[in-house]
Amino acid sequence: MSPLQSIIAYFLSPAVGILQFILIVYMIFSWLIAFNVVNLRNPVMGQIFQLCRSIVEPLLNPLRRLIPSMGGFDIAFLLLFLILMWVKGYVIPLLYNAAG
Numbered sequence: 001m002s003p004l005q006s007i008i009a010y011f012l013s014p015a016v017g018i019l020q021f022i023l024i025v026y027m028i029f030s031w032l033i034a035f036n037v038v039n040l041r042n043p044v045m046g047q048i049f050q051l052c053r054s055i056v057e058p059l060l061n062p063l064r065r066l067i068p069s070m071g072g073f074d075i076a077f078l079l080l081f082l083i084l085m086w087v088k089g090y091v092i093p094l095l096y097n098a099a100g
Helices: 003-034 043-066 075-099
Strands: none
Touching: 003 043, 003 075, 043 075
């Protein structure tokens, strides 16, 4: 494995973990907003939600074009989470094993 591949494998695992965390925070925020528990007029909550949204929405939009939501349940969100789990559980260990 080349040094570039090992560097990518080394930094990809934490990046995917952080992305999974942001995805979960975004999901919880969207539920809290939908049930009117959190108000986006609160500046701190609004900034946190906008940060999560700016990271997650570009990843979800292509999936949403392929898979529409079903009765208020966002299948694209679930698919993105499963893809991230697959990358973290299969692709990254495969890269580490290729590094030797």
